Amino acid sequence: MTALGFLYPGHSAEDDYPRIEQLLDSDIRLTVIHTDIGEDAHRVDALLEMGSPERLAAGVDQLRHSGAEAVVWACTSGSFVFGWDGAHDQVRALAKTAGLPASSTSFAFAHAVRELGVARVAVGATYPDDVADHFAAFLRSDGIEVVALRGSGIITAAEVGTWGLDEVLELARTADHPDAQAILLPDTALHTAAHLRTLERELSKPVLTANQVTVWEALRLTGRRVNAPSLGTLFTKEPVIQVRD
Incomplete structure (x- = not known):
């Protein structure tokens, strides 16, 4: 049994996690602890407060009893707004507080892009343009080329959580670019676990x-490593590796 812990801000698309646990079909348990979201706003000042050490530490207190072997701050915007160095500081503080290996969704994207071996990506963000720009800057700090960036101007995670397949597919389609080798949809408030095969087939x-x-x-x-094709190329045993050029 492998136990994994996630600190998830508020309530929007947390039901993706039990769905993913089922799709993994393995001896893996996912525990989601909800952190205090504060103000539900895709605005830089609100996101910095959402990802503050105090809010994450409060979630860790609950997580300690879950038996988790690692913890991830399951929030993209509440990590990349700190910038590349600040997001590293955030993760180091989380690891120290939890006494566990730790990361965040922003670093998860950077590492996943590397896993796929791609160099150029398109980003379809639910956020306003200024917040989406911060995510693109974060990726560029890791040498990832963002060839297309689309913001959607949505202010609250609550609204994002109401989106279904049609909206998610439209976001991915409009974000796509002929030069992009992969498409990134960076919002943990967005339900996507049930749609990954459809998204990859359509795009x-x-x-x-x-x-x-x-x-x-x-x-x-x-x-x-778990082979779970229903969770997309990233979760296949032999992902599509594309040579950087």
């Missing part, structure tokens, strides 16, 4: 989504 390229990469990152921290 004909790997699609990385926030809750998907968050779980993959926790598995990576514990040294586990």
Whole structure:
């Protein structure tokens, strides 16, 4: 049994995690602890407060009793707004507080892009443009080329959580670019676990989504690899490796 812990802000698409646990079809348990979201706003000042050490530490207190072997801050915007160095500081503080290997969804995206061996990505963000720009800057800090970036202007995670397949597919399609080798949808408030095979079939390229990469990152921290094609290319034993050029 491998136990994985996730600190998830508020309530929007947390039901992706039990769905992913089922799709993994293995001896893996996913425990989600909800952190206090504060103000539900895709606005930089609110996101910095959401990802503050105090809010994450409060979640860790609950997580300690779950038996988790690793913990991931399951929030993209509440990590990348700190910048590359600040997000590293956030993760180091989380690891120290939890006494566990730790990461965040933002780093999960960067690591997943490397796993697929791609160099150029398109980003379909639910956020306003200024917040989406922070995510693109975060990726570029790791040498990832963002060839297309689309923001959707949605302010609250609550609204994002109401989106279904049609909205998610439209976001991915409009974000896509001929030069993109993969499409990234960076919001853990977005339901995507049930749609990954459809997204990749319709777009004909790997699609990385926030809750998907968050779980993959926790598995990576514990040294586990799981073959689960229903969770997309990232979760296949032999992912499509594309040579950087």
